[in-house]
Amino acid sequence: MSAESPRASRLPLYAGLALAGVGLAHFTSPTLFDSMTRQAFPRETRKHVYIDGGVETALGLGLVSRRTRKFALAGGIGYLAYLGANAARVNSAR
Template identity: 45%
Template sequence: MARSAAKTFGFLLAATGAAHFAAPQVFEPVSAAAFPEDTRSWVYRNGATELAIGLAVVNRRTRKLGFAAFAAYGAWLGSRVAAGR
């Protein structure tokens, strides 16, 4: 992925993570599928995770780690949704 595209992706992911704190009610319906109990708390946890991963992707030194964390996070979220069905 080109450097500028990676930075853009990182900023967008970090902004999405920050949005979890600004408007958690927007993320609750989506999060409820994977986290039916204590959903609001999970919205904040996921927001913090997305913010951290996004910032890792933005930084050139931590970009590879950030993308690895993004892949692991995506797999974990997918497993949570699958387990809830």
């Protein structure tokens, strides 16, 4: 039996669904994400909005299942490092 409270055990589920929802919003309302994405990807920004949406949807769905949660967390860390490195590269070139 787990010592985890029911509320705590649902947190990854809700966080995953929220992240997947934000990921899907990249496809339904891409203009909302253009200015933020442009900071890391100034060229072909819209293409990267869609790519980011796909990645965030996949990571969010990965958080929903206990079996894939560790992989989704590792992927999320890699994804944040990738975005941060691109933003730093673009800003250092200015």
